[in-house]
Amino acid sequence: MTGPVPVQILTGPPNSARRAAPPVASAAVTLVADLDDVVESAECSCDAGDDNPH
Numbered sequence: 001m002t003g004p005v006p007v008q009i010l011t012g013p014p015n016s017a018r019r020a021a022p023p024v025a026s027a028a029v030t031l032v033a034d035l036d037d038v039v040e041s042a043e044c045s046c047d048a049g050d051d052n053p054h
Contacts, residue, residue, distance in 0.1 A: 032038055
């Protein structure tokens with residue numbers, strides 16, 4: 001048999017195992033006063049929907 005084996009108990013993962021935080025995305029927000037204007041100006045005008053599948 002072999003003698004005792006030295007063991008190091010860590011309180012957290014070693015620095016080499018830690019990854020950098022992902023970059024935070026920045027987004028611009030556009031406020032719309034009247035949503036009906038935006039919906040009516042949409043290019044797609046489909047008659048089919050959940051209530052009328054044909």
